[in-house]
Amino acid sequence: MGILIDQNSCNGCGFPESETPCNMACPGDLIFMQSNGKAEICCNADCWDCCACIKICPQQAIELQLPFEITGKEGSLKARAYREKTIWTTRDANGNEEIFETPARNESSLKNLINPEEFSDVVDSYKGISKSFTDLGQGI
Amino acid sequence: MSFSTDKIKIERIKTDFLIIGAGAAGCFAAYEARRLNPNIDIVILEKAHIDRSGCLAAGINAINAYINAGQSPESFLEYVKKDSMDLIREDLVYSIAKEVNHAVDLLEEWGLPIPKDENGERYARGRGSIIVQGERIKPIIAQAVKSTKAKILNRVVVTNLIKKGNKILGAYGFGVRDGKFYIVEAKATLVATGGAGGIYKPNNEGNARHKIWYSPFNTGAGYAIGIRAGAEMTTFEMRYVSMRIKDLMAPTGAVAQGVNAQQVNALGERYLEERYGAIGGRQMPTSARLLATLQENAEGRGPCYLDTTHLTKEQAERLKAYYLHMTPGLTLYWSVKSTSPNNDPPEIVGTEPYIVGGHAQAGYWIDVNRKATLENLYAAGDVAGGAPKKYVSGSGVEGMIAARDINSKLSSLNHEEINDHEIKEEIHRVFNHIEKQNISILPDELELRMQKTMDDYAGGISSGYILNEQKLSKARKYIKQLKEDSKYLYASKDGVTPSLHELMKCHEVIDRLDVATVLIEHLSYRKETRWPIYQSRGDFPNRDDKNWLKFVNSVYDNKSGEVKIVERECKPISLLTAK
Numbered sequence: 001m002g003i004l005i006d007q008n009s010c011n012g013c014g015f016p017e018s019e020t021p022c023n024m025a026c027p028g029d030l031i032f033m034q035s036n037g038k039a040e041i042c043c044n045a046d047c048w049d050c051c052a053c054i055k056i057c058p059q060q061a062i063e064l065q066l067p068f069e070i071t072g073k074e075g076s077l078k079a080r081a082y083r084e085k086t087i088w089t090t091r092d093a094n095g096n097e098e099i100f101e102t103p104a105r106n107e108s109s110l111k112n113l114i115n116p117e118e119f120s121d122v123v124d125s126y127k128g129i130s131k132s133f134t135d136l137g138q139g140i
Numbered sequence: 141m142s143f144s145t146d147k148i149k150i151e152r153i154k155t156d157f158l159i160i161g162a163g164a165a166g167c168f169a170a171y172e173a174r175r176l177n178p179n180i181d182i183v184i185l186e187k188a189h190i191d192r193s194g195c196l197a198a199g200i201n202a203i204n205a206y207i208n209a210g211q212s213p214e215s216f217l218e219y220v221k222k223d224s225m226d227l228i229r230e231d232l233v234y235s236i237a238k239e240v241n242h243a244v245d246l247l248e249e250w251g252l253p254i255p256k257d258e259n260g261e262r263y264a265r266g267r268g269s270i271i272v273q274g275e276r277i278k279p280i281i282a283q284a285v286k287s288t289k290a291k292i293l294n295r296v297v298v299t300n301l302i303k304k305g306n307k308i309l310g311a312y313g314f315g316v317r318d319g320k321f322y323i324v325e326a327k328a329t330l331v332a333t334g335g336a337g338g339i340y341k342p343n344n345e346g347n348a349r350h351k352i353w354y355s356p357f358n359t360g361a362g363y364a365i366g367i368r369a370g371a372e373m374t375t376f377e378m379r380y381v382s383m384r385i386k387d388l389m390a391p392t393g394a395v396a397q398g399v400n401a402q403q404v405n406a407l408g409e410r411y412l413e414e415r416y417g418a419i420g421g422r423q424m425p426t427s428a429r430l431l432a433t434l435q436e437n438a439e440g441r442g443p444c445y446l447d448t449t450h451l452t453k454e455q456a457e458r459l460k461a462y463y464l465h466m467t468p469g470l471t472l473y474w475s476v477k478s479t480s481p482n483n484d485p486p487e488i489v490g491t492e493p494y495i496v497g498g499h500a501q502a503g504y505w506i507d508v509n510r511k512a513t514l515e516n517l518y519a520a521g522d523v524a525g526g527a528p529k530k531y532v533s534g535s536g537v538e539g540m541i542a543a544r545d546i547n548s549k550l551s552s553l554n555h556e557e558i559n560d561h562e563i564k565e566e567i568h569r570v571f572n573h574i575e576k577q578n579i580s581i582l583p584d585e586l587e588l589r590m591q592k593t594m595d596d597y598a599g600g601i602s603s604g605y606i607l608n609e610q611k612l613s614k615a616r617k618y619i620k621q622l623k624e625d626s627k628y629l630y631a632s633k634d635g636v637t638p639s640l641h642e643l644m645k646c647h648e649v650i651d652r653l654d655v656a657t658v659l660i661e662h663l664s665y666r667k668e669t670r671w672p673i674y675q676s677r678g679d680f681p682n683r684d685d686k687n688w689l690k691f692v693n694s695v696y697d698n699k700s701g702e703v704k705i706v707e708r709e710c711k712p713i714s715l716l717t718a719k
Contacts, residue, residue, distance in 0.1 A: 001347050002350075004562060010587065010614050013585075024187060024189050024191070025191060025192045026188070026189075026192070027188040027189075027192050027193050027197040027357050028188070028356070028357045029187075029188065029295070029317075029641050030314055030641075032178070032641075033335060039161070042345060042633070042641060043633070044350075045346065045347045045350065046347055046350055046357050047536070048197070048200070048350050048351075048352075048355060049247075049350075049351065049467075049468065049469035050192070050197040050198035050386075050468075051198060051468045052191075052192040052197055052198070054598070064469065064472060066399065066469060066472060066473060066476060067344075067346070067347040067348040067351070068347070069344070069345075069346060069347065069348050070344070070351065070387045070388070070471060070473070071476045071477065072233075072400065074470070075472060076478030077422070077468060077469075077471070077472040079464075079468070080313070081276075086275055086276070088461075088464055088468070088471070090471060090472050090475035090476075091475070092476050092477075092478050093473050094478075096478070098475055100460070100461045100464055100471070101463050102142070102273060102275050102461060102465060103253045103273045103546065104250040104253070104254050104273075104275060104276040105253065105276050105280055106248075106251045106252070107249035107251065108250050108283065108284075112254065127160075136383075
């Protein structure tokens with residue numbers, strides 16, 4: 001399987017008045033809005049595991065799960081996109097978590113040309129997570 | 141047939157410059173066109189959403205066409221030529237080599253994080269590659285395009301080019317969210333879509349079927365519209381098969397070059413050096429490294445690994461984080477198994493074959509300005525032929541080159557009247573699949589059968605990628621039959637309710653059948669083995685420079701369904717004069 005959208009956490013992001021982030025982001029056109037206003041994936045076998053929807057969901061309602069035929073047991077990946085970084089959490093079958101942080105973007109020379117509203121890939125409510133970023137340049 | 145084309149809402153747009161596909165090539169083209177000409181009107185048609193479409197949707201952790209210190213555009217050209225068995229369009233590759241670093245500078249300006257050492261140098265990963273922290277690369281490129289105020293139409297599936305005589309007048313498409321039929325008339329059109337995945341049966345099945353290396357949403361539309369319009373195509377027979385990390389099909393560069401992991405077999409032997417020294421050892425061409433790996437398996441010394449057991453625990457953790465920039469599923473894979481690369485080295489296998497000009501060289505036959513063989517039509521990136529190993533940065537360069545030529549000729553180009561009857565025909569061709577007929581085939585069913593046919597008879601994984609004339613003639617016969625059957629496609633998942641999403645999937649199968657039709661003729665025509673694995677003929681196992689150091693090109697006749705093969709000369713450029 002690909003993603004799991006927690007139907008209790010999903011709040012529909014104001015659908016149908018506004019386009020919802022997960023539905024907008026999916027490169028495979030796989031996420032649709034149900035009549036109850038919540039998002040769902042139409043065909044998990046078609047998911048590429050790109051995590052675009054997971055990173056952008058303001059409710060953190062979406063997680064990545066690997067297909068049973070590949071890993072054989074449960075575990076999940078969650079992520080959240082902030083302006084300058086993405087925070088990732090993996091969880092194994094026993095509930096052990098690992099947190100990763102990856103840099104996302106630097107200040108752009110185009111910043112004066114673009115309305116900040118147009119940065120549609122970011123969840124803005126970042127409050128800070130303590131684990132610091134490891135520089136990946138060295139040793140890799 | 142009760143379906144009426146009158147029900148479909150039509151959206152008509154006129155522009156100077158139409159870009160099909162908002163990936164690296166298309167976005168750089170829009171950026172360059174606007175930079176050169178503040179008044180040019182640009183329309184971009186994108187099947188998904190520009191922020192997260194195509195190959196770059198998940199991100200990337202390296203840029204693999206780059207001139208590092210000590211290298212030069214000339215050495216880049218030499219490397220690509222050697223790795224592609226001497227048959228490349230040197231003029232195209234050299235024009236890319238001269239500008240890849242400029243493309244990377246632009247990406248950095250736009251906000252892409254590129255780590256640097258204490259001297260301010262970008263980190264080299266192998267001779268022609270640098271490390272980037274590119275999880276957000278696609279939104280970053282998208283922002284640059286949004287700053288140009290180009291008109292971006294997301295969720296529009298392009299279905300055909302608009303053609304009059306030998307001239308391209310724009311493109312048709314349909315909105316996968318709004319259900320409208322789009323007619324975009326343009327003075328010049330750039331095809332900049334991705335290549336074609338999903339033609340062959342993939343490594344995984346069932347719920348894991350889209351755990352493939354290449355984007356499963358890149359289904360060859362850019363090739364198919366050119367094929368149907370009669371544009372000349374080149375070198376489809378150089379397929380791309382890549383060595384990848386088993387199960388998640390994640391790229392290996394981060395491991396092989398990034399942490400210098402050696403290929404080892406089940407006995408722990410570094411088999412490239414120990415057993416295949418005669419064909420180059422570790423310096424052998426890319427496809428030969430996979431060939432050696434298959435050979436190890438065939439002789440009972442599998443599985444093979446990329447040996448990462450020398451990593452410290454900290455390095456292994458960094459490697460896991462590094463993959464989050466490109467294949468986050470692999471990081472999860474290690475976590476779920478409660479292992480790490482330092483104690484669980486990745487197994488390596490070969491993927492199914494892809495048709496992709498950014499890695500191999502299948503694509504439109506173009507001149508050095510990226511102009512195709514039809515008037516006012518250009519191609520760049522994965523769909524542009526003759527220039528392998530261009531990847532993201534090279535695709536961007538090709539987009540910019542095309543934009544410059546289009547801009548310089550714009551004042552002499554015009555719109556032309558489109559025949560109403562043709563529009564009606566295309567609307568019917570596109571939308572008739574939302575009506576159920578007495579026989580109905582679902583897009584998933586036809587896709588499976590196409591993939592099985594190609595796997596069985598056109599050199600898929602199950603036959604060790606080996607081709608021969610007898611099997612290819614079966615592939616030809618069956619794919620022709622499937623093309624016939626495609627008229628019964630019903631845009632539905634359950635066989636009851638039609639949807640626009642499934643209509644898109646119908647056209648994704650139709651497009652790939654056209655790509656497969658051309659591919660089979662290319663594979664059949666080249667009577668030698670030039671690129672082992674990519675193109676391995678069991679009946680012509682040797683490379684034959686005397687007769688085959690030339691391009692195999694094709695032109696498709698959409699009326700008769702015939703593929704005409706034409707040969708083109710391979711012309712080396714003189715680097716002394718090119719400098």
